[in-house]
Amino acid sequence: MTEAPAQLGDLIGPVIRDLARRSNHDVTRWLHQVDRLRGCTDPIRLTGESATLNGTTGEVLNAYTTHDEPHGQLLVRCGNRRASRCPACAETYRQDTFHLIRAGLLGGDKGVPEIVRTHPRVLATLTAPSFGPVHRGPDKDGTANVCHARRTGPSCFTRHHLGDPTIGQPLDADSYDYTAHILWNAHAAALWHRFTVYLRQHLAAATGLTRKEFARVSRLSFAKVAEYQARGVVHFHAVIRLDGRDGDTLTTPPTWATLDLLTTTIHSAAQAVRLPAPQTGHPLTWGTIDVRPIQTAGPGTLSEAAVAGYIAKYATKAAETSGTLDRRVTHRDLTRLHTHGVTDHAARLIRTAWDLGNPETHPDLAPLRLRQWAHMLGFRGHFSTKSRAYSTTLTALRRVRVEYREAQELQRLPYDPTSTLVLAHWKYAGQGFTPGESALAATVNGEGRA
Numbered sequence: 001m002t003e004a005p006a007q008l009g010d011l012i013g014p015v016i017r018d019l020a021r022r023s024n025h026d027v028t029r030w031l032h033q034v035d036r037l038r039g040c041t042d043p044i045r046l047t048g049e050s051a052t053l054n055g056t057t058g059e060v061l062n063a064y065t066t067h068d069e070p071h072g073q074l075l076v077r078c079g080n081r082r083a084s085r086c087p088a089c090a091e092t093y094r095q096d097t098f099h100l101i102r103a104g105l106l107g108g109d110k111g112v113p114e115i116v117r118t119h120p121r122v123l124a125t126l127t128a129p130s131f132g133p134v135h136r137g138p139d140k141d142g143t144a145n146v147c148h149a150r151r152t153g154p155s156c157f158t159r160h161h162l163g164d165p166t167i168g169q170p171l172d173a174d175s176y177d178y179t180a181h182i183l184w185n186a187h188a189a190a191l192w193h194r195f196t197v198y199l200r201q202h203l204a205a206a207t208g209l210t211r212k213e214f215a216r217v218s219r220l221s222f223a224k225v226a227e228y229q230a231r232g233v234v235h236f237h238a239v240i241r242l243d244g245r246d247g248d249t250l251t252t253p254p255t256w257a258t259l260d261l262l263t264t265t266i267h268s269a270a271q272a273v274r275l276p277a278p279q280t281g282h283p284l285t286w287g288t289i290d291v292r293p294i295q296t297a298g299p300g301t302l303s304e305a306a307v308a309g310y311i312a313k314y315a316t317k318a319a320e321t322s323g324t325l326d327r328r329v330t331h332r333d334l335t336r337l338h339t340h341g342v343t344d345h346a347a348r349l350i351r352t353a354w355d356l357g358n359p360e361t362h363p364d365l366a367p368l369r370l371r372q373w374a375h376m377l378g379f380r381g382h383f384s385t386k387s388r389a390y391s392t393t394l395t396a397l398r399r400v401r402v403e404y405r406e407a408q409e410l411q412r413l414p415y416d417p418t419s420t421l422v423l424a425h426w427k428y429a430g431q432g433f434t435p436g437e438s439a440l441a442a443t444v445n446g447e448g449r450a
């Protein structure tokens with residue numbers, strides 16, 4: 001193809017002319033900003049100023065304003081978690097999540113003591129029940145089985161291999177329970193919360209302790225991610241750890257706190273969860289529950305690093321893996337979802353969420369804000385959450401990185417940063433590159449062909 005470089009040039013030419021309108025300094029400065037974005041493709045544009053003052057005398061030591069920047073704006077990383085939006089920022093998020101989960105399993109880092117390696121720890125996967133048969137993909141070990149061999153009712157004798165687009169689509173869309181599916185997603189976070197309450201109660205009951213005594217000597221901690229199955233329903237992967245405690249100090253758990261007890265009570269607590277469902281009349285429950293121990297070492301065991309990698313991978317995905325949109329749905333979208341590449345099944349789920357979100361016909365469902373979350377097929381919870389005791393936080397990891405960068409910059413300053421005061425005022429001025437800028441930025445980042 002000989003056309004591509006010419007098109008790139010057509011785009012870049014005006015951008016450079018625009019940037020160099022005032023001086024060549026702007027081109028250099030813009031390139032410097034792009035370099036600091038470290039590959040972010042959807043940067044946030046800020047306008048404003050900051051001033052560094054002497055803390056005692058009030059003397060202005062350093063002043064910065066975006067007025068002197070190209071276009072009068074400063075570009076900062078978007079920080080988006082989703083790989084479909086910004087691969088570079090999603091990668092940073094994935095790495096942070098990996099370190100956070102790993103720290104909670106290995107200890108010895110980020111404020112978590114090493115003894116956690118000896119505590120009962122599992123990877124639990126909690127899944128929704130069936131809302132109607134869907135085409136089945138291969139097993140965990142990669143074996144493609146016959147989909148649904150049935151004499152009566154909907155059947156399918158195909159062996160679906162990985163990547164087959166029919167996987168997750170209903171065998172019979174007309175009998176599939178779309179309403180129950182949307183309502184389940186909309187209550188997924190509430191189902192999870194109820195599960196954690198029951199798990200503490202079941203553990204306390206199994207050991208003969210009151211809930212208060214149980215909370216005094218032990219602590220459960222969780223780190224979980226939400227993932228969409230191909231059928232468009234959310235499920236949760238969670239690292240669950242049972243620690244001992246002495247006040248705020250994490251200690252070796254009491255002798256009753258075994259891996260077996262943790263595994264049994266996770267099953268019983270999840271099976272006991274029942275939330276009243278509006279509309280359908282059937283209570284909302286969990287479906288399949290899978291609990292696997294996390295081991296320190298040994299062949300064939302589920303290792304700490306494997307679990308951290310697994311959880312981190314899912315943290316950068318959203319609903320788009322189940323064939324839906326990766327942005328909010330508008331009224332105009334509803335009739336032409338297929339033109340956006342939305343599958344028939346996802347389109348029907350989106351329309352069901354939209355209809356159930358009508359405040360005139362379903363005032364009781366208004367708190368679920370189903371129209372706002374139609375593109376997420378009803379789920380409005382957080383993708384990755386963890387309890388306070390699990391390990392460090394993403395905010396803490398980000399602060400370490402910002403402080404490191406600031407320390408590097410401060411080393412070049414001619415004054416003592418500990419005795420100064422920074423006043424800043426920023427305003428959001430927009431997001432993203434212009435088409436020409438993004439072509440130029442891609443070239444700077446070594447992705448362009450020109």
Ligand SMILES: [Zn+2]
Nearest residue numbers: 040078086089
């Ligand atoms: Zn970004």
Ligand SMILES: [Zn+2]
Nearest residue numbers: 135136147156
């Ligand atoms: Zn099938």
